[in-house]
Amino acid sequence: xxxxxxxxxxxxxxxxxxxxxxxxxxxxxxxWAVLVTLVVIAIYTxxxxxxxxxxxNILKQAVPLALVAIGxxxxxxxxxxxxxxxxxxxxxxxxxxxxxxxxSGSVLFAIVAPLGLGLLIGAANGAIVAKTAAPAFIVTLGxxxxxxxxxxWYTHSAPYGAPALSFGELGFKEYGPLPALVVLFIPILAxxxxxxxxxxxxxxxxxVGDDDQVAARAGVDVTRVKVTTYALCGxxxxxxxxxxxxxxxxxxxxxxxxxxxxSIAAVVIGGAILxxxxxxxxxxxxxxxIITLIENAMTLKDxxxxxxxxxxxxxxxxxxxxxxxxxxxSLGRLLHWRPMDAFRPRAAGPPAPAADGGGAA
Amino acid sequence: xxxxxxxxxxxPKPDLTGAxxxxxxxxxxxxxxxxxSSDFLDKQNLLNIGxxxxxxxxxxxxxxxxxxxxxxxxSVGAVMSLTTVVVSTEMNGDPxxxxxxxxxxxxxxxxxxxxxxxxxxxxxxxxxxxTLAAMLIISGAALVYTQGxxxxxxxxxxxxxxxxxxxxxxASVFFAAGAFAFCWFILRRTVWGRTVYALGGNMRATFxxxxxxxxxxxxxxxxxxxxxxxxxxxLAARIGTGAVxxxxxxxxxxxxxxxxxxxxxxxxxxxxxxxxxxVLILIVLFNLVNLLGLPSQLQQIVRGAVIVLGVxxxxxxAVAGS
Numbered sequence: 052x053x054x055x056x057x058x059x060x061x062x063x064x065x066x067x068x069x070x071x072x073x074x075x076x077x078x079x080x081x082x083w084a085v086l087v088t089l090v091v092i093a094i095y096t097x098x099x100x101x102x103x104x105x106x107x108n109i110l111k112q113a114v115p116l117a118l119v120a121i122g123x124x125x126x127x128x129x130x131x132x133x134x135x136x137x138x139x140x141x142x143x144x145x146x147x148x149x150x151x152x153x154x155s156g157s158v159l160f161a162i163v164a165p166l167g168l169g170l171l172i173g174a175a176n177g178a179i180v181a182k183t184a185a186p187a188f189i190v191t192l193g194x195x196x197x198x199x200x201x202x203x204w205y206t207h208s209a210p211y212g213a214p215a216l217s218f219g220e221l222g223f224k225e226y227g228p229l230p231a232l233v234v235l236f237i238p239i240l241a242x243x244x245x246x247x248x249x250x251x252x253x254x255x256x257x258x259v260g261d262d263d264q265v266a267a268r269a270g271v272d273v274t275r276v277k278v279t280t281y282a283l284c285g286x287x288x289x290x291x292x293x294x295x296x297x298x299x300x301x302x303x304x305x306x307x308x309x310x311x312x313x314s315i316a317a318v319v320i321g322g323a324i325l326x327x328x329x330x331x332x333x334x335x336x337x338x339x340x341i342i343t344l345i346e347n348a349m350t351l352k353d354x355x356x357x358x359x360x361x362x363x364x365x366x367x368x369x370x371x372x373x374x375x376x377x378x379x380x381s382l383g384r385l386l387h388w389r390p391m392d393a394f395r396p397r398a399a400g401p402p403a404p405a406a407d408g409g410g411a412a
Numbered sequence: 413x414x415x416x417x418x419x420x421x422x423x424p425k426p427d428l429t430g431a432x433x434x435x436x437x438x439x440x441x442x443x444x445x446x447x448x449s450s451d452f453l454d455k456q457n458l459l460n461i462g463x464x465x466x467x468x469x470x471x472x473x474x475x476x477x478x479x480x481x482x483x484x485x486x487s488v489g490a491v492m493s494l495t496t497v498v499v500s501t502e503m504n505g506d507p508x509x510x511x512x513x514x515x516x517x518x519x520x521x522x523x524x525x526x527x528x529x530x531x532x533x534x535x536x537x538x539x540x541x542x543t544l545a546a547m548l549i550i551s552g553a554a555l556v557y558t559q560g561x562x563x564x565x566x567x568x569x570x571x572x573x574x575x576x577x578x579x580x581x582x583a584s585v586f587f588a589a590g591a592f593a594f595c596w597f598i599l600r601r602t603v604w605g606r607t608v609y610a611l612g613g614n615m616r617a618t619f620x621x622x623x624x625x626x627x628x629x630x631x632x633x634x635x636x637x638x639x640x641x642x643x644x645x646x647l648a649a650r651i652g653t654g655a656v657x658x659x660x661x662x663x664x665x666x667x668x669x670x671x672x673x674x675x676x677x678x679x680x681x682x683x684x685x686x687x688x689x690x691v692l693i694l695i696v697l698f699n700l701v702n703l704l705g706l707p708s709q710l711q712q713i714v715r716g717a718v719i720v721l722g723v724x725x726x727x728x729x730a731v732a733g734s
Contacts, residue, residue: 132540183724186677188486188540190724192664196716204709312548315541325538357560361552368531368545375537 075248078334079322086337086344093348100351111222111230113343115140115291116313117336118236121243122173122287123314124335125280130260130327131180131187133281136288136314138198139169140307143292145202148212148302158215165289172198173285177278195311202304210301222297232294239290240336247332256280260327316363317342320370341366431674431686438689441696449703457699459582463574465695466584467492467647468665469688472673473595474639475666476687480599481632482612482679483532483539488640488666490550491521492659495644497558500654504565517641524550525637529630543633547663554656563654574649584646591642595684598635608632612679664719669694672722693722 077083094101119136126133143165150161176194180187205211224231247253258266259276267273288307295306320338323330342363349359445452471488478485495517502513528546531537576583599605607628610618619625640659647658673690675682697718701711 179720179724184677185720185724186667186671189664189668189671190720193668193716193718193720193723196664196719197713198716200709200712200716203712204707208709312544315544319541325540355556357555358552360548360555364545364548364550364552367541367548371537371541371545372531372535375531375535 075331076244076333078331078337082321082334082337082341086341089341089344089348093344097348097351100348105347105351107225107230107233109340109343109347110233112347113339114232114236115294116310116317116343117339118239118287118291118294119310119314120317120335120339121240121332122284124318124321124323124330124332125247125256126187126284127315127318127323127325128256128260128327128330129277129280130263130325131277131281132315132325133173133176133191133284133288134188134311135172135176135191135194135198136284136291137307137309137311138195138202139172139285139288140292140295140310141202141304142172142198142307143169143289144296144299144306145206145211145292145302145304147293147296148214149205151212151215151218153213154215156215158218161215161218162293165293166286169285169287169289169292170282171285173288174278174282176285177281178274180281181274181277206302206304208304210303212302213300214296218297219300222299232297240332243332252276252279257328260329262328313342313363316367316370319367319374322374324374338370431683431689434673434686434689434693438693438696441693445696445700445703449700451703452700457703459577459580461692461695461699462585463582463650464699465691466574466582466588467643467650468662468669468695469588469691470591470646471640471643471662472666472669472687472691473591473684474636474643476670476673476675476682476684477595477599477608477639478539478632478636479667479670479675479677480612480679480682481608481629482615483629483632484667485528485543485633485636485640486540486663486667487524487528487543487546487550488636488643489659489661489663490547490554491524491637491640492644492647492662493656494520494550494554494557494659495641496648496651496658497554497563497654497656499570499645499648500563500565501558502565503567503570505567507567507569510567510570514645517644518638521637521641522634525634526630528637529633532633533626533629551656558654558656560656562656564652566648566652566654571649571652574646584650587642587646591639592684592688599684604628604631609680612676612681614680665694668719668723690722694718 073080099105119140123133123136146165146168147161150156150164151158172194176187176191179185179190183190221231221235226234247256255266255271255276258269258271259273263273266276288310291310292306296302299306317338318330318335319325320341321331321334321336323334345362345366346359349356349362442452451457471492475485475488498520499513499517502516503509524546528543531542532539572583573587574582574584578586599608607618607623607625610621610623611625611628611632615625640662643662644659648654651658669690670682670687671677671690672693673682673684673686673688675686698711698715701714706714
């Protein structure tokens with residue numbers, strides 16, 4: 052091998068590594084491009100949008116959805132779905148408010164109890180999905196009905212409890228230039244990204260989502276992966292409920308309404324497919340920001356809230372059409388490149404445009 | 413060879429396990445219910461069960477067709493809600509407007525089904541997400557259309573399709589029976605119906621056998637939407653008003669009814685008679701919870717538990733032996 056050839060192939064290998072890393076940690080770049088485009092459009096068309104306070108507001112508003120969407124992303128990568136998150140958020144919100152009860156109860160217990168319960172609900176979902184032939188969305192929708200019933204029973208269908216002073220401030224405090232909620236969210240996101248990309252658990256989730264029988268034969272404990280992932284989804288939903296609680300004066304029995312569809316939409320916009328094996332937390336975060344940004348811009352523009360559901364539906368539809376066309380490789384040539392093409396002789400030039408999944412390797 | 417190929421393939425040997433088991437469960441449940449509550453076998457209560465079951469039965473039949481073909485339609489609840497608000501607004505109390513209003517919602521339903529079907533069969537989008545997006549769009553459209561307030565305007569004559577009685581039986585039960593007969597005929601006695609089963613069994617093999625899979629698949633979604641419209645009409649006639657949330661929950665219950673009735677998730681196997689048993693199991697259980705006078709929160713918990721347990725116990729996977 053000549054020295055020139057060796058150095059060329061090393062630079063190619065570097066490029067491959069970079070492309071893979073970008074895809075794994077950030078998700079498909081076109082989703083981020085869409086986000087940037089939307090921001091630019093909003094800056095020029097929506098009054099009051101381009102202010103520091105509004106940007107902070109968007110980030111703060113995005114935190115609960117981002118938390119649920121991390122859990123939802125894990126479940127969707129498995130090839131499952133969790134529709135119980137909305138009810139679990141309501142549970143997390145009302146239970147933590149109920150325990151704190153305006154400061155007379157322990158704040159620590161008000162955080163730990165909902166999280167433990169969320170973990171349990173998720174684990175139950177996961178166990179049923181893993182052990183029976185029941186489709187995930189039926190199991191989790193049924194679970195949603197049960198949990199929401201419990202929330203109504205617990206709160207007597209009315210706003211319930213109140214935050215302790217230190218807890219309630221959290222929703223409005225700022226650490227440095229950023230809202231406290233956002234600062235607290237960053238290490239959680241970093242941990243989730245680490246688990247997705249750098250641990251055996253993350254790898255196993257993709258393996259199970261791709262083909263659970265093959266994964267089982269390769270020695271993966273499929274049941275354990277499923278139960279753990281659903282349990283984490285329940286945990287994140289409860290955490291999102293607590294995050295919602297920091298911003299309100301009392302626990303709302305229907306606090307979670309809409310978070311189920313929104314979180315799925317965020318994951319799908321982020322490039323995941325529902326059959327599993329594809330999807331990234333990075334892409335999901337772009338999806339969360341797109342949804343939050345559109346809600347924010349519509350509110351600032353005084354668009355009737357009745358339109359929000361329709362607009363979200365249209366966005367999901369566009370995302371799912373792009374995903375389908377990408378899979379068929381017709382649009383994929385424009386939107387994705389295949390890092391492996393870099394290995395081919397002509398790849399010293401710009402990366403060859405070809406279709407590849409937006410998911411992690 | 414040619415002669416047999418040209419003829420409509422005979423229905424395969426009926427696989428009674430799923431559907432028959434569901435009817436057995438229903439029978440047992442009815443016996444238990446009549447022991448637990450003396451009001452259960454009351455004539456008025458049974459008529460009520462019939463009235464309640466009719467919309468769910470109709471929408472579940474359409475859902476079963478889609479599931480048999482290997483898909484899923486979660487937009488049916490939103491289509492039912494849209495039907496109730498559009499039909500009551502357009503009718504606006506005028507008996508002459510009944511038929512135009514009904515035709516309008518049927519056309520809307522067909523259009524929604526066509527869009528779903530086109531995207532799923534031609535563009536290749538995921539059925540769950542596609543119909544989910546349709547659900548969001550339709551329920552948003554219903555909100556914009558009504559500005560959120562319930563709509564009144566159903567004529568007393570229109571309400572007779574649920575409230576009226578023929579031979580002592582609610583009229584809506586006859587509509588459900590008609591829908592059942594129609595479904596049975598197209599699934600069991602037409603090439604289209606056989607192709608739906610084949611699609612759910614193995615779409616690629618069906619395509620390679622020369623069937624127009626995309627057309628059949630799209631047709632299944634159109635059928636599902638049209639059945640949802642019919643169910644929405646029966647529902648509107650029963651509750652007497654149009655509301656944007658009238659159909660909420662029907663997507664879940666219709667899928668649950670089909671699966672409890674022995675239809676395999678993923679398609680290919682199942683019988684619509686089982687779906688009817690699934691519908692009646694759900695409705696009888698809901699009715700029983702009502703009769704026992706449980707608080708409403710507990711009712712919701714029981715509904716969820718029934719659906720999870722029923723589906724977990726009775727679901728079958730599409731691929732045998734997996």
